[in-house]
Amino acid sequence: MPVNNPVTGPASGNASAPASDDGHLDISRRRLLGTVGAAGAAGLVIGAAGGAGIASAVSGDDSAPGAGGSPALTSVGATEVAFHGRHQPGITTPLQSRGHLVAFDLAPGAGRKEAAALLRRWSATARTLMAGEAPSGDTGIARDAGPSSLTVTFGFGRTFFDRTGLTARRPTQLDPLPAFSSDAVDPKRSEGDLWVQIGADDALVAFHALRAVQKDAGDAARVRWQMNGFNRSAGATPRPMTARNLMGQVDGTNNPKTTDPDFDRRIFVPADATGAQDWMADGSYAVVRRIRMLLDDWEGLSLEKQERVIGRRKADGAPLSGGSETTPLDLDKRGPDGKLAIPDNAHARISAPEQNGGAAMLRRPFSFHDGIGADGTPDAGLLFVCWQADPLRGFVPVQRKLDRGDALSAFIRHESSGLFAAPGGAAEGEYVGQRLLEG
Ligand SMILES: C=CC1=C(C)c2cc3[nH]c(cc4nc(cc5[nH]c(cc1n2)c(C)c5CCC(=O)O)C(CCC(=O)O)=C4C)c(C)c3C=C
Numbered sequence: 430m431p432v433n434n435p436v437t438g439p440a441s442g443n444a445s446a447p448a449s450d451d452g453h454l455d456i457s458r459r460r461l462l463g464t465v466g467a468a469g470a471a472g473l474v475i476g477a478a479g480g481a482g483i484a485s486a487v488s489g490d491d492s493a494p495g496a497g498g499s500p501a502l503t504s505v506g507a508t509e510v511a512f513h514g515r516h517q518p519g520i521t522t523p524l525q526s527r528g529h530l531v532a533f534d535l536a537p538g539a540g541r542k543e544a545a546a547l548l549r550r551w552s553a554t555a556r557t558l559m560a561g562e563a564p565s566g567d568t569g570i571a572r573d574a575g576p577s578s579l580t581v582t583f584g585f586g587r588t589f590f591d592r593t594g595l596t597a598r599r600p601t602q603l604d605p606l607p608a609f610s611s612d613a614v615d616p617k618r619s620e621g622d623l624w625v626q627i628g629a630d631d632a633l634v635a636f637h638a639l640r641a642v643q644k645d646a647g648d649a650a651r652v653r654w655q656m657n658g659f660n661r662s663a664g665a666t667p668r669p670m671t672a673r674n675l676m677g678q679v680d681g682t683n684n685p686k687t688t689d690p691d692f693d694r695r696i697f698v699p700a701d702a703t704g705a706q707d708w709m710a711d712g713s714y715a716v717v718r719r720i721r722m723l724l725d726d727w728e729g730l731s732l733e734k735q736e737r738v739i740g741r742r743k744a745d746g747a748p749l750s751g752g753s754e755t756t757p758l759d760l761d762k763r764g765p766d767g768k769l770a771i772p773d774n775a776h777a778r779i780s781a782p783e784q785n786g787g788a789a790m791l792r793r794p795f796s797f798h799d800g801i802g803a804d805g806t807p808d809a810g811l812l813f814v815c816w817q818a819d820p821l822r823g824f825v826p827v828q829r830k831l832d833r834g835d836a837l838s839a840f841i842r843h844e845s846s847g848l849f850a851a852p853g854g855a856a857e858g859e860y861v862g863q864r865l866l867e868g
């Protein structure tokens with residue numbers, strides 16, 4: 430499958446079945462949603478052509494295109510991400526074009542037992558849907574579509590541990606994020622006992638998963654907040670390119686790459702983690718921020734000023750110090766006028782790891798647009814999701830620095846915030862979080 434997110438590069442293993450490095454199953458023999466009904470029909474089976482991930486119908490005569498059966502899936506629908514693996518899916522998976530973020534609070538009276546049953550249900554549903562199969566009693570929303578790179582990722586918020594009697598197993602990494610001076614955070618749309626991130630390359634597949642997750646919650650948990658996001662569709666550009674955000678910037682260039690020697694150390698909790706975070710082995714911490722963009726103000730800036738706010742060219746994302754998109758920033762370079770080529774308050778300079786004691790995170794955002802306000806301004810921006818082995822060595826130092834002097838601050842507003850511990854991936858026969866809930 431063409432990767433629409435070169436920033437994350439080839440991702441680390443996430444498949445127990447034959448899979449590529451990024452957890453996409455190259456050879457998929459799954460029943461399509463809608464073909465597996467109550468009758469358990471011998472449904473259409475797809476096979477993704479090795480490597481390219483292009484689907485072709487191989488089930489039998491009546492499934493061939495034009496023969497009265499369903500036509501082959503397109504490449505977008507055919508791509509499957511493995512549920513089981515060392516890490517949860519949806520962390521190093523290439524950005525999908527649709528996303529839903531949803532936080533739940535456990536219902537009054539629900540404790541560890543109910544939470545364990547819920548995670549077991551959610552994991553079974555995620556596994557089924559990610560394989561392109563239909564759960565029993567399915568809504569049919571995603572009928573006819575393939576897995577479409579669906580990922581479902583689960584995390585635990587700070588408050589989960591007191592509610593389930595697991596306070597002793599709460600890692601210090603879940604301590605509240607510090608308050609930042611530019612925060613305008615709405616507590617009702619922040620945090621939560623449990624968090625689910627859904628991503629897919631098809632809007633109906635993504636919504637289908639959201640409904641399934643909500644239904645599975647049953648009496649055990651209630652939705653606290655929910656947000657919808659999007660990214661560019663796979664195949665929209667002539668070649669795979671780094672995503673753009675709603676300010677029009679190329680966004681994601683300097684993300685850590687899975688091929689970096691220190692990638693795992695920066696993004697994932699070590700496999701031999703001990704103490705209160707032993708259950709977080711191979712997991713990662715997600716910081717989630719709904720960041721509103723003040724687009725009228727931003728779009729009022731000249732191109733030159735916009736580029737100086739970020740420190741990169743808008744057209745191709747190249748640093749203002751020269752080169753192409755992937756050329757490293759030259760933070761010392763000065764122009765003929767003696768001024769720094771990348772201004773001292775440019776976002777890319779301030780957030781660079783070398784300016785923050787090596788602090789790094791894997792940014793994996795979705796854009797959002799929730800309509801136009803009475804004042805005519807779009808309620809739009811970035812659902813900023815970043816992953817790291819420890820927020821105190823990732824998001825926190827960088828945001829502290831940005832808070833003090835980022836030229837971008839005048840054009841954005843952090844409106845909600847969450848910090849969640851996403852445990853390692855579930856092995857076959859396990860559910861996500863089992864080591865915490867049954868350990
Ligand atoms: C605290 C972390 C960060 C927040 C919050 C944040 C918000 C934010 N960023 C952009 C646009 C861009 N960010 C870019 C780079 C970049 N941003 C962060 C961190 C936060 N951004 C980091 C760590 C980096 C990489 C720095 C580096 O290593 O050089 C860029 C440049 C291209 C790129 O490397 O991705 C853009 C563009 C927006 C619009 C935004 C809030 C809405």
Ligand SMILES: [Fe+2]
Binds near residue numbers: 776780
């Ligand atoms: Fe940024």
